[in-house]
Amino acid sequence: MKTPTRDRILDAATNLFGTRGVDAVSLDVIATEVGVAKQTLLYWFPSKDDLVQAVLVAAAHELSVMIDAAVRAANDDPLDRIEAVIRAVFRPAVRRPALLGLVREVSRLPTATADRLSADLSPLVDRAVAFLQHEMDEGRLRRADPRLVASLCYATVTGIATEPEALRVVGWQPSAAGLRQLRGELLAFLRAALAP
Amino acid sequence: MKTPTRDRILDAATNLFGTRGVDAVSLDVIATEVGVAKQTLLYWFPSKDDLVQAVLVAAAHELSVMIDAAVRAANDDPLDRIEAVIRAVFRPAVRRPALLGLVREVSRLPTATADRLSADLSPLVDRAVAFLQHEMDEGRLRRADPRLVASLCYATVTGIATEPEALRVVGWQPSAAGLRQLRGELLAFLRAALAP
DNA sequence: ACAGTCGTCTACCATTTGGTAGAGAAAGCT
DNA sequence: AGCTTTCTCTACCAAATGGTAGACGACTGT
Numbered sequence: 001m002k003t004p005t006r007d008r009i010l011d012a013a014t015n016l017f018g019t020r021g022v023d024a025v026s027l028d029v030i031a032t033e034v035g036v037a038k039q040t041l042l043y044w045f046p047s048k049d050d051l052v053q054a055v056l057v058a059a060a061h062e063l064s065v066m067i068d069a070a071v072r073a074a075n076d077d078p079l080d081r082i083e084a085v086i087r088a089v090f091r092p093a094v095r096r097p098a099l100l101g102l103v104r105e106v107s108r109l110p111t112a113t114a115d116r117l118s119a120d121l122s123p124l125v126d127r128a129v130a131f132l133q134h135e136m137d138e139g140r141l142r143r144a145d146p147r148l149v150a151s152l153c154y155a156t157v158t159g160i161a162t163e164p165e166a167l168r169v170v171g172w173q174p175s176a177a178g179l180r181q182l183r184g185e186l187l188a189f190l191r192a193a194l195a196p
Numbered sequence: 197m198k199t200p201t202r203d204r205i206l207d208a209a210t211n212l213f214g215t216r217g218v219d220a221v222s223l224d225v226i227a228t229e230v231g232v233a234k235q236t237l238l239y240w241f242p243s244k245d246d247l248v249q250a251v252l253v254a255a256a257h258e259l260s261v262m263i264d265a266a267v268r269a270a271n272d273d274p275l276d277r278i279e280a281v282i283r284a285v286f287r288p289a290v291r292r293p294a295l296l297g298l299v300r301e302v303s304r305l306p307t308a309t310a311d312r313l314s315a316d317l318s319p320l321v322d323r324a325v326a327f328l329q330h331e332m333d334e335g336r337l338r339r340a341d342p343r344l345v346a347s348l349c350y351a352t353v354t355g356i357a358t359e360p361e362a363l364r365v366v367g368w369q370p371s372a373a374g375l376r377q378l379r380g381e382l383l384a385f386l387r388a389a390l391a392p
Numbered sequence: 393a394c395a396g397t398c399g400t401c402t403a404c405c406a407t408t409t410g411g412t413a414g415a416g417a418a419a420g421c422t
Numbered sequence: 423a424g425c426t427t428t429c430t431c432t433a434c435c436a437a438a439t440g441g442t443a444g445a446c447g448a449c450t451g452t
Binding site (some may be wrong): 022 | 214216217218219220300302303304310314317318321325337338340341343344345346347348350351352354355356358359360361362363364365366368377378381382384385386388389390391
């Protein structure tokens, strides 16, 4: 219990907001989860909106760092590079769907908030799009609109990672083996979709 | 104003639940939207939960009918058939993101509710999986786990249709031409992902 | 030793939420 | 006509929500 209260609040709020939705999670619920009085939340984050902002910024940062590291460590082949990013994102995403779920929440938030997060993530996005464009020009990826391809990859990964229901309906179970298989199919799917 | 009150309530609730989330939409908001007193809602649907159920059932039915018709009208080539389904779903999905957004809401709902919807949609899913399996056996689709491929296709289409934010970040605009282009890229993406 | 500030708490408050009770208009049935 | 059913409404209510005010203890620096 030595992690600072503020961090524990952020962590709990991230999970709850990401899985149940911002509007559906009350400050009381978060406080109870953290094991603290509601007013302690309001001490660290003067309003719910401030908390939401902080959670989004932290999540965007966490994702950025994760993806950045993966890209830096990967080799030159574009498909391998994409695979590296997915491997990096996949584990935390499935184990903590809230992280990507949060990104998804953004479309429901007031535009101002959404814009801020967009701005936070846009360097990442721009780099990805430029990368796709370059590899397409070199003939190492199927030629297409790189912006939309980026969105489609994002939609596929986020969708599959945040919607256990869609997988449950087809009888998939979240075991360790199931996870490996899912990741394998996801990678094969994207490789096929992107290969020249 | 001649459409029955009950239908107008269902319609408004579908849109609001699908775009903002079930928990975030109050009965008052729906009532105001419909232009009726809250108690009129509670007359037609004894509780909010009943309303949610009804909305889900109606949405599942609407989707089923739409997809069914598309499948029936399509020719035999599996990729063409898949394209037909996507074309059928795409227009209403982008114009009324609530429809697919609702399906996505399910993962946040109590398990009992989710199970009911799963049951409603499972014939559709089973048929799709069987179809994929058969076409893979015939060598007309890339060989893979048909259940996971179905989920991946679903994630891609739903993700791209319900997340205008993801598209805005890459600078896409929802014009008529933009929509056509988006659909084109989506189809090319899936064709590439599924082709043998 | 002591003033201050930091972190957490209890006690409230106004508003909103899902829901109940029941009145009243309109229309059909006898 | 009278009676019942169908539909919509106004008037409430208890619980939960986001947020304010301020007390209390524990630790600082002087």
